[in-house]
Amino acid sequence: MDISSIENQASLASYEAPLDDYMEIVISYGYVILFSSAFPLVALIAFCCNSFELRIDAWKLCNLTRRPHPDVAGSIGMWGSIMRFICYAGAITNTAIIVFTAGIFDMVEDTTTKWLIFLLIEHILLLLKGVISYIIADIPETVELGLKWGKRIVSERVFNKPMDQEERRRIRNLYLLDNPTAIPCSVSSKDIAT
Numbered sequence: 001m002d003i004s005s006i007e008n009q010a011s012l013a014s015y016e017a018p019l020d021d022y023m024e025i026v027i028s029y030g031y032v033i034l035f036s037s038a039f040p041l042v043a044l045i046a047f048c049c050n051s052f053e054l055r056i057d058a059w060k061l062c063n064l065t066r067r068p069h070p071d072v073a074g075s076i077g078m079w080g081s082i083m084r085f086i087c088y089a090g091a092i093t094n095t096a097i098i099v100f101t102a103g104i105f106d107m108v109e110d111t112t113t114k115w116l117i118f119l120l121i122e123h124i125l126l127l128l129k130g131v132i133s134y135i136i137a138d139i140p141e142t143v144e145l146g147l148k149w150g151k152r153i154v155s156e157r158v159f160n161k162p163m164d165q166e167e168r169r170r171i172r173n174l175y176l177l178d179n180p181t182a183i184p185c186s187v188s189s190k191d192i193a194t
Helices: 005-010 019-035 042-063 078-101 111-135 141-157 165-172 189-193
Strands: none
Touching: 019 042, 019 078, 078 111
């Protein structure tokens, strides 16, 4: 007896949650951000491992588990905050590795001076990261305009309700008499002012 692809997929294990997948990526990201100054090739190794992991996860989703239920999510949730924290911790960790162990500041004998250099570089990096995060928007302007356009189209086509204020006024004939393009109605701007 031959089973259909739907019956075959129904017999597979369910895909619970992407927690493990997110965790693998964040741990790899953490190694790159926290220790890249000690071993600069870690970024290349992480890229290769993550590319391989991406293919394995795709194969796992297609062949070993049922199709996951598509859930709408506005962001990656707490994982974004965790990755931001790792960025700030990486600035501190890499600065400490460079100042205290890399041998670049061996000419400085005084420990207090090394700590001052560490604090100065670390504060500059954190300030620079904060400024860049402020300047670069989370959502690009083109994406934001596309989202607004999509909402407008849905509102107009599905709900038959125009979003543009001028279009609403034109449909309802709500122009004031002192507007040269207005269609005459019983209300004037003088009536509104009083």
